[in-house]
Amino acid sequence: EMADMKVPGRGCTAALAVLLTFSALGRCAEQVPLIMWSSEGSATTSPSPPAAGHVVSGDQLESYLRAALSSSPHNVLLFMQERLSVDDFTMYGGVFGNKQDSSFTNLEVTLQSSTTSLVLPAVDSLATGEVTGLLQEQLDTSPLYMDPETLAQLRLNASVATLLVFRLPYGTGVDMMSTKDVLSGNDDVIGQVMNIMNSQSVPYTAVYTALSASRTIEDVPLSLHSVGRSLLQSRQKISPPVEFQEKGSTCILLWAENLNVELLRSGKWERHDLAPMTFGESSRVKLSGSFCNASHSRLVLNYENVLNFRSFKLIFAMSQRHYKVSARRWFTMDQVVLEYDGQKATFNASRYVYAPAEYSYRCESVSSFRYAQLFPHSDKDRANQWRLSFDDFQIQGFNVTGQDFSYASDCASFFTPGIWMGLFTSLLMVLILTYGLHMILQLRTMDRFDDPKGPAISVPQTE
Structure with a gap:
């Protein structure tokens, strides 16, 4: 055969x-x-x-x-x-x-x-x-x-x-x-x-x-692609990630479900989602100013007419280096920068956004106010007027193979709320059991008893 x-x-x-x-x-x-x-x-x-x-x-x-x-x-x-x-x-x-x-x-x-x-x-x-x-x-x-x-x-x-x-x-x-x-x-x-x-x-x-299988890829049958009208058969279309190429090869990938930026004006927060302008067929984003090399990469998303700013840029600055303690290379997203009409707001992300150099980084939510992975950096006054939140966020700035993300290092911690609840419940039960055993061990029996066959105990009385 x-x-x-x-x-x-x-x-x-x-x-x-x-x-x-x-x-x-x-x-x-x-x-x-x-x-x-x-x-x-x-x-x-x-x-x-x-x-x-x-x-x-x-x-x-x-x-x-x-x-x-x-x-x-x-x-x-x-x-x-x-x-x-x-x-x-x-x-x-x-x-x-x-x-x-x-x-x-x-x-x-x-x-x-x-x-x-x-x-x-x-x-x-x-x-x-x-x-x-x-x-x-x-x-x-x-x-x-x-x-x-x-x-x-x-x-x-x-x-x-x-x-x-x-x-x-x-x-x-x-x-x-x-x-x-x-x-x-x-x-x-x-x-x-x-x-x-x-x-x-x-x-x-x-x-x-x-x-x-190490990878399961779901293939949509041709029969599901409706030619005319359809009812309750629509399938959510996932847009491809933003791809920046250097010398003909892809070196930076970015994808997110939402890229929300909020500006405080007159005591109210004004929100704008950049995702529709960044991903999909209606994308109008330009990547001028982006670059990548062996140790640093920078992805610049250029927009127009965002929150009444003629020029608006969302910048992701990343770097990678070898760490002796872990004996491997790691990449970090050092900063997220907003540049708008000559002004700048910088957020530090290196404390929380990091992954092995061969992996991509993924997180369900990266935010400057929820869970606070992004911190105001040098220009605190302007940064405090902005809030950033990226939902279903994934980025890779190094060791990109083809047009797909590498294995994702997720930001979810090992000790989830469910695990913490189980640990505290178990600890409480152990404390109760320990206290009960301690009380049982403290029980003592009488060391002397009256003999019913012997003479009665007499107590002399004095007048």
């Missing part, structure tokens, strides 16, 4: 290119790619390859595996990652990115050297979650959960079927490591395992997939 999707010579590029084709033509929630390759194999009759945009079901995946294992070696290596999506290959793979900055170097080299390979870009996550059971049924053997160190001490026999499972993590659950770093580490594990198998000269079949 795998011979129908054989990738000779430079087959890695062609095989992984199928992933990009499938992802561009059809995406839906919980689609997981599956890659299979073999050190030995021969041509067999196989089911036809899936059409572009087709999601492989559990029954179809079982038929693919059955046809592939009918002629392939029965020493099967299963690399099961926690989560994986096609976007991980397009964002971090050297096929579509920088060859010197690829997170899948060992995987690509392995595919190039394999005799046959199979690429299924879109498989139902329920089916990939059952891959271990399907392989166990096909091979009629129990899985062995391994790591490269244990595999190096194991001697495999080509005549005995074995199923070796290697569990691989994903980025967001491993001590705040970036997704790219974890994928690179997983790729190193695949390379170590392949080197051990090649050194033992044992034929094998390898499968690389995941339990669930």
